[in-house]
Amino acid sequence: MNRHYALARQAILRALTAYTGVTTADGATPANNTLICANLKGRNDFITNKTILIGSGDSNREDSGASAFGTLTGKITVVTPFGAQIKKGTIFRVLNISTVQADIADIKAQVNKLAGSEVDTQVTGKDLTAVGGGTSGEDGADILTISTTTRKKVHMLTVSMKNCQAAANIIVRLYTKVYGNFEEFYSQTFIKDTDPDAIMAINGTLAILADLRVEMHSDDALDNNVTVPYSYILEDME
Known part of the structure; x- marks a missing residue:
């Protein structure tokens, strides 16, 4: 990878990142659609409809839109499953951008109303x-x-x-x-x-x-x- 491209990518990620964390427990399997971070317990929901980017493990560099966040458990549920289970110790980022999945879901909801x-x-x-x-x-x-x-x-x-x-x-x-x-x-x-x-x-x-x-x-x-x-x-x- 070009060094300048890599630096630019990291700068963009830093600008978009609302939270960086490490999972504290294994997520769901075989659904592969949840990740758990106990450090998020009690936090306000700034996660739903944002993009979750995985930074390590079997699903490194995969992303998906957050569909739900449990403030009591620190569990994040995503729209599109990851390629593998998100295990304890996985680095992840919450990117402060709306997801394509969330936008599509909103559009579908409005279209269904029109029907x-x-x-x-x-x-x-x-x-x-x-x-x-x-x-x-x-x-x-x-x-x-x-x-x-x-x-x-x-x-x-x-x-x-x-x-x-x-x-x-x-x-x-x-x-x-x-x-x-x-x-x-x-x-x-x-x-x-x-x-x-x-x-x-x-x-x-x-x-x-x-x-x-x-x-x-x-x-x-x-x-x-x-x-x-x-x-x-x-x-x-x-």
């Missing part, structure tokens, strides 16, 4: 004529509730009135929690066989930070045992 989850189902036996039958106290029945305590996006929420009586007036109401209490924010009337059966209660995207409920009411007395299909896509925002 969302699909709901395509139905509820049966709904009495859409019931007086005060909705949780709101309004006439009709609850169709679905999306429960959440975190921010989410609801895409293309559709309920179907295809099983309702001809010419029935169907009211769709949406509620969400405001300061802990459900309040109505949408209400619209549709006419069976005049309007399309598939009702876009949310035509596009709606961000919510608390529960969302959908209720329906029919003015036809025969709509007292209705199957109501519905679908939507739910996306995490955090």
Whole structure:
């Protein structure tokens, strides 16, 4: 190795090194994904998502991203296993740079959120004529509730009135929690066989930070045992 290159490499390592230590016990085997340093016990977690570089032993010069650090044990767990067990007496460095593995994991987590989850189902036996039958106290029945305590996006929420009586007036109401209490924010009337059966209660995207409920009411007395299909896509925002 060129002497000047070696010196430059050492200078870079020194600049990037947050901690240099020696393992005090054998790491896991055959997983080869942990190293233990008792001198790190009680330390704040400055290690997770940083790069662990091995400086001696069978895995000399190998590196991997730290996925977890046990402050009570001094155990570091890495994302990608090393080529061999990290045994007691192994020199290692904690490099103060984020790892490619951690960056990829973060990207995957965000992409998975964007993918969302699909709901395509139905509820049966709904009495859409019931007086005060909705949780709101309004006439009709609850169709679905999306429960959440975190921010989410609801895409293309559709309920179907295809099983309702001809010419029935169907009211769709949406509620969400405001300061802990459900309040109505949408209400619209549709006419069976005049309007399309598939009702876009949310035509596009709606961000919510608390529960969302959908209720329906029919003015036809025969709509007292209705199957109501519905679908939507739910996306995490955090």
